[in-house]
Amino acid sequence: MNKPLIKLNHLIHSLSVGIDLVSSGILRHHKNVALIALKIGNVIGLDKKELEVLFIASMLHDIGVVSQKERKLIEVYDSPRNYIHACEGYRILKSIPTFNDVAKVIRHHHDKWIGDNRIGTKEYEIPLASQIIFLADRVDILSKQKKYTHEATSIVIERIKESSGTLFNSELVDIFLDLAKSKSFWLDLKENFSDELLKELTPEIYTYSLDVVIDLCYAMAYVIDRKSPFTSKHSQRVATVARELSRLMGFSPSEQRQIFLAGLLHDIGKLAIPEEIINKPGALTKTEIDIIMSHTYYTYHILKHLKDFPGIEKWAAFHHEKLNGKGYPFGIDYHDMSVGARIMAVSDIFTALTEDRPYRKGMDESNVRKIMNQMASGGEIDQDITSLLLDNYNNFHHIVMSIEEFFSSIENRKNGRSSTIVELDSWEKLKLNFQ
Numbered sequence: 001m002n003k004p005l006i007k008l009n010h011l012i013h014s015l016s017v018g019i020d021l022v023s024s025g026i027l028r029h030h031k032n033v034a035l036i037a038l039k040i041g042n043v044i045g046l047d048k049k050e051l052e053v054l055f056i057a058s059m060l061h062d063i064g065v066v067s068q069k070e071r072k073l074i075e076v077y078d079s080p081r082n083y084i085h086a087c088e089g090y091r092i093l094k095s096i097p098t099f100n101d102v103a104k105v106i107r108h109h110h111d112k113w114i115g116d117n118r119i120g121t122k123e124y125e126i127p128l129a130s131q132i133i134f135l136a137d138r139v140d141i142l143s144k145q146k147k148y149t150h151e152a153t154s155i156v157i158e159r160i161k162e163s164s165g166t167l168f169n170s171e172l173v174d175i176f177l178d179l180a181k182s183k184s185f186w187l188d189l190k191e192n193f194s195d196e197l198l199k200e201l202t203p204e205i206y207t208y209s210l211d212v213v214i215d216l217c218y219a220m221a222y223v224i225d226r227k228s229p230f231t232s233k234h235s236q237r238v239a240t241v242a243r244e245l246s247r248l249m250g251f252s253p254s255e256q257r258q259i260f261l262a263g264l265l266h267d268i269g270k271l272a273i274p275e276e277i278i279n280k281p282g283a284l285t286k287t288e289i290d291i292i293m294s295h296t297y298y299t300y301h302i303l304k305h306l307k308d309f310p311g312i313e314k315w316a317a318f319h320h321e322k323l324n325g326k327g328y329p330f331g332i333d334y335h336d337m338s339v340g341a342r343i344m345a346v347s348d349i350f351t352a353l354t355e356d357r358p359y360r361k362g363m364d365e366s367n368v369r370k371i372m373n374q375m376a377s378g379g380e381i382d383q384d385i386t387s388l389l390l391d392n393y394n395n396f397h398h399i400v401m402s403i404e405e406f407f408s409s410i411e412n413r414k415n416g417r418s419s420t421i422v423e424l425d426s427w428e429k430l431k432l433n434f435q
């Protein structure tokens with residue numbers, strides 16, 4: 001019982017890739033910030049717990065950035081408006097009790113050393129990890145072209161030097177300048193080997209609690225859904241419908257939990273889609289449809305690395321595939337669509353039909369029945385799962401309509417928990433069931 005059970009590192013990696021997708025312009029931003037921050041943290045001699053917080057906060061620090069417009073703003077070296085996404089990131093992560101320290105670090109990750117910050121902090125009042133992340137973050141933003149030639153890195157170094165004692169703690173700048181002298185510091189930031197290096201520098205982070213994993217996925221579902229006011233509860237709804245369907249289909253409680261997690265993250269690839277396309281009120285152009293259709297491809301590749309949840313990418317990312325092979329983006333057919341993937345597809349369609357969209361209102365029961373029955377008889381979605389849902393229409397409709405907003409559901413989630421600790425045995429079983 002005292003053994004650590006769930007390794008969080010892979011989940012943190014996947015979520016950081018998802019956050020990076022908000023702008024395709026700064027891919028690997030979170031990983032690079034983590035790499036620089038951990039190097040500085042190691043020179044200072046931070047202990048394991050401090051490195052853990054530094055790593056998680058680095059990997060998730062821009063979780064509060066909502067739009068690509070806001071993302072553009074953070075590329076401005078010393079924009080005073082960056083406290084907005086820092087505070088939003090704090091608001092999201094402080095809902096997870098285990099992540100309180102991480103949330104605080106994120107709140108201050110754009111605080112200037114000299115003061116003049118909205119939150120009123122200055123110098124040593126700013127958490128050390130926030131100071132480190134701010135410096136690492138600006139280094140990566142300045143190196144946006146990722147060229148790392150002598151000429152390019154000299155410009156970055158000069159700019160950071162100029163800000164020593166004003167934007168940044170000069171002691172940290174000195175450590176950075178020392179590290180940045182070697183060519184390898186910059187080469188490490190190139191794609192080829194940086195994942196490997198990051199792995200070497202990262203402490204292994206374990207949790208006893210599956211609830212921490214669920215809470216993190218809830219937070220991410222909120223980040224995904226807030227891209228559109230029309231789908232602000234979509235991921236939670238799909239997850240809940242899928243869990244109920246899986247229960248009725250006879251899935252074990254642990255499998256039900258797994259499908260719930262897959263549901264929360266099924267649209268994580270949507271973070272790569274510009275909100276102008278997602279929220280477009282009129283008809284989409286062919287190119288826009290093409291862009292939208294790529295989202296499950298991203299979902300698949302982001303979730304593939306979740307080693308603690310083998311197979312989650314298939315349950316989550318096949319929700320636009322069809323049994324007759326006419327879905328997207330992989331074009332697989334009934335041979336490759338497991339029951340879990342079929343449940344997710346039915347849950348997504350039911351939820352989408354009943355929700356309001358920019359171009360139409362949520363549909364009434366007779367239209368939902370008509371469309372879903374047509375899809376089932378046309379060989380697109382599973383007939384048995386569709387019948388199960390439609391036979392319990394009122395129940396499922398109630399489930400979809402009663403989902404609360406992320407922030408108001410936090411307390412209920414906390415209160416409604418029976419057990420927060422998973423026994424090793426059941427966790428191992430849970431992994432097996434998922435394959």
Ligand SMILES: [Fe+2]
Nearest residue numbers: 061062074109
């Ligand atoms: Fe930021």
Ligand SMILES: [Fe+2]
Nearest residue numbers: 029061062137
């Ligand atoms: Fe950043």
Ligand SMILES: [Fe+2]
Nearest residue numbers: 266267319320
């Ligand atoms: Fe989707």
